[in-house]
Amino acid sequence: MASFFQSARMMAIVERDLRKFFRSPALMMAAMVFPLVQLIVLGNAFGGKIRDAKLGIVIHDNGPQSIRVVEALRAVQSNARTFEPIVYTDEKEMVADVRKGNLNAGLVIPPQFSRDVYEHARPRIGLVLDNTDNFLTATFEDEMTQLVEALNQPDVQPRVVQQIALQTVELYPYIEYMKYLLPGSIALAMFVSVMIGGGIVYIDDKARGVHEGYLVTPITKMELVAGLNVAGALKAMGAGVVLTVIGSLIAGVGSSFQPANFFWLLLLIVSTSFAFIAMMFLMMVRVNDPLIPRAIFGILNTLLYFPSGAIYPVQAFPKWLQAIAWVDPFTYSVHGFKAVLLKGVGLAAIWPDLLYLSSFAVVAFVLSTLLFKRTL
């Protein structure tokens, strides 16, 4: 007798997909290589401290206060090595070198600087910045502000504190950029896996007539869609677990291997996998041309990965980009992985992410089942 849902038929689709996957895992390996390369390259390229930037100095004053400034600059050069001071005699030449890119910034100690300091006559030091590079500009401004603050400190502290200082308490150890990237890389590995397994391979199978073979059997729409979703999710879970383990070892996130954390990570991997494959299937359910998933791979990656907060905080986005982030399952996945991997918190922090991802998966699955055509 015909029945609405037979798990054996669904599992036949899962079995076929997984057998095929284990016979030709090259594509899935490629799915993991991309996020790993991104993690290693971006993790090392970004988030590092500026070292040995070129700072031109023009000294128009030979007084003791001017010497203090130069000594402070030499101290930075010797310790933090943020910049390397290069003395110029001609101010115009120094500014020209900043413009040409020979120098990253310039510092001008004006004539009578020392006298102005002693006379409390608003002494100033000029900082010439190449503000086409925001990151270098911010670094120089930050470094010079600290240097000037240090120079402004009185030799003898007044008995009554006149300036309020902010004391920062960091809840977690210092997070290197590679660690910050790891949650996004795990989600990206799962996304690439469903893009290949649920997008490219699904449409290729359709184009080769594999689905035509399925459609002449008594399998129902729901069994077929569920089978393809479960198979895709299992492959994505594999990619997620492998990236979590390898990525944690590379980035040095030891907390991943604590049993409780690993359990929460597994929950996130499972819910993310189902959300991603259901989303991909919903997008591909009526597509027949094998070129389409390949063509939209890059667009989807940009549209879903970058607004998720994986590489830059969502709070910094304009409203329209925040709206994308709000519905993007990537955002919830990345948030959940960050909570567990970087903060070591559990269900209390990730339950909204798990709820959203699971609900998203269910809604997308229902919609794609409704849209799936059981005819050619």
Next chain:
Amino acid sequence: MTEPQKAIQVIDIVKRYGNFTAVDGVSFDVAEGEIFGLLGPNGAGKSTLIRMMTTLLEITSGTAMVEGSDVRKDPDKARRCMGVIPQAMTSDGDLTVWENLSIYSKLYGIAAADRENSIKELLELVDLTQWRDAPAKNLSGGMRRRLEIARGLVHRPRIFFLDEPTTGLDPVSRVAVWEMIGNIKQKRHLTVLITTHYMDEADRLCDRIAIVDHGKLVALDTPRALKASIPGSSVIEAQFLNPPPGWEETLKKLAGVNSVQPEGADMYRVLTDDGPHTTTDLVETAVRASVLLKSLTVQSTTLDDVFVHYTGRQLRDHLADAPLYQSPVAWGK
């Protein structure tokens, strides 16, 4: 004498894609145990017809009944009693022969206890036992087609649909597949509906043939009756060197000639009731008129002639008639 049971009934079936009518009011019956051929060029509507009967395409109007089940109203029941071999090789190249059959056994809900014996029996039937553990991609075209045939039989269907099963195969493999289909039909008491554009295949295999052109059924009968239905029992194809004006009229006056069809390049196709006599007359007439004969062939009427008679064209003339473009997104199809 009782009329044989109808295994397939197609009543005034129509398939439209927008303004284009792919199948236009086709009706026919297929008796139980019969091998029924749908003959026609690519784009004639044969595959559309078979896809409607096998629930792969929605029917615009009309009815198709398989073993008494309306494919529109009860597609699931219809699917259980039919085995379908699509035109494309759809077996999974990365999976072994056994795995391909096992997956389909599960899709048809064959009980685990029966599965192994059923697959073993099928492999023997299609002569693939020694290849059971070979990946399907390593099989030759003919072997792969035999695997597809086995796959369509895993649930012991009573009706077997084959959509151009020998397309793309070499002549030796084609003959092997024909023999296999004939044997399987006998052993499993199947009703077979087969589409093809190979005339010899249809002539050899089919009990009855329906000729389809531009989505319409133009003729339906046994191969013998179809050949007898057209004027002339023999066909003479003759090519001349620079025949004089009015040569076609001269040929029409030869002994026994029913019709003459010019085919271009001074080639003429002469249908006659008396092949030997007409041939002799044709040669003598050419000699008398000092017209050089470049080539001459005489043969009995074939299904190709039947096709030309009913459609007015050679089958090969419109092998590329199929629509080339299909939208990548099947919105509202």
